[in-house]
Amino acid sequence: MDPFSSSSHNLILSLVLLLFFTFRGVSGTTFTFVNRCDYTVWPGILANANSPRLDSTGFELPKQTARTFQAPTGWSGRFWARTGCSFDGSGSGSGSCTTGDCGSGQVECNGAGAAPPATLAEFTLGTGGQDFYDVSLVDGYNLPVFVEGTGGSGQCASTGCSTDLNRMCPTELRVGDGDACKSACEAFGTPEYCCSGAYATPATCSPSVYSQMFKAACPKSYSYAYDDATSTFTCTGADYTVTFCPSSPSLKSTPMTATPSQGAATAGSTPGFAYSDSGAGSGSGSATGTGTGTGTGTVPGSGSGSGEAMLADDGSWLAGLAMGDSNRAGPLSITSIALCIILSYLFL
Incomplete structure (x- = not known):
């Protein structure tokens, strides 16, 4: 030879x-949002202060549907679902939602975060290293949320809260007729519940009877600000599915159309979940801690994730044509x- x-x-x-x-x-990373609730939800997206915004900051997601977004490497932010929304379609800003409202009055949240109580899915995507993610009840709870990664390496554990906490919510935390369940911080506003002031360290802020109730129902979710050890998860090189109402049995094996969306092409990089929103609440931490700051990145870009998909009996995704195991190969x-x-x- x-x-x-x-x-x-x-x-x-x-x-x-x-x-x-x-x-x-x-x-980058593909996020797929799946609505298995028996009602329409309006997911909100809030990028970290130094991260670019994705193609949308809020959108309508009817029941039995899914939608994908592309996020750049290093992106950091949070997702949640708004419920009971009413928008007039004129863009006048007069709309509102029963839970998770971002106060924009529109389908798009335009850089505003969720008003508590709202179940949050939080992500920091690695820049060549690990992704960090969690589901947080620190700002309260409005519906079940579940996160799972595919195509990645490492532990890549699924996390979330599949339990309907609204049914077991104590009277003093209950919102309306059981629409949502406040955190103790939101309900009472005292330093010991909010982990603020003299209680602003892991040594001085202990879980309350209310956060312990949340933790017992949803062991993998953040129940109070310093609940990092059992609530932050890592994965490398994965795409993620965020499912609202994951245990709704009536929607299993139901075909779902994944709506194409545009992503962002320019990466921002901020470790941890270092942002705050326009609503009250303390927010949760990650392995790199919490922080403050408002606003979102403003760097638009391109990129897409799309395809037909079906939710199988075991809840897994059957990817559409040319999507493969992960859109990162695209x-x-x-x-x-x-x-x-x-x-x-x-x-x-």
Whole structure:
């Protein structure tokens, strides 16, 4: 065998692998939102102060439907579902929601966060390292939320709260006719419940009887501000599905259409869940702590995630055409393939 030919094949193989993993790493993460509630929800999206906004900051998600968004590497932010919303369609800003309202008066939240109580799904996507994610009840609870990762490496545990806490919510925390359940901080506003003032450290702020109730019902979710050890999860290189009302039995095995959406092409990078919103509440931490700050990034971009999908009996996703195990493999572009072909002709 010609030793030059052998070394050329090895070089080409190395370049192909390098291109594949390089493009796989920078293409970002696909978030799929699934509504298995028996009613329409209006998810809200709040990007971290130093992260670019995604294609939408709020949208309508009818029952039995799903929608995908692309987020850049390093993105950080939170998702939640608004319920009982009414919008006039004119963009006048006169709309409102029963729970999780962001106060914009519109379907889009435009950089505003959820008014407590609201169940939050929080993410910090790694820049070549681990993603951090959690489901938080620190700002209260309005509906069940479940998060699962696919196509990643590491522990990649699923997390969330599938229990209907509204049914067991104490009277002093209950909102309306059981529409939502406040946190003790939101209900009473005292430092010992809010982990503020003299109680602003893990050593001085202990779980209350109310947060212990939340924790017993949803062991993997944040129940109070310093609940990091059993509530923060990690994964590397995954795409994520955020499901609202995951245990609704009537929607199992029901076909769902994944609506295409545009993402953001420019990455922001802020460790931890270091943002605050326009509503009250303390927010939850991550492995890197909590912080303050308002606003969102304003860097629009492109990118997409789309395809037909069906929710199988076991709750897993059957990806649509050309989606593969993970949309992160998608951006292996025509330019990259052409480069590989040219290199092959040069060295063969």
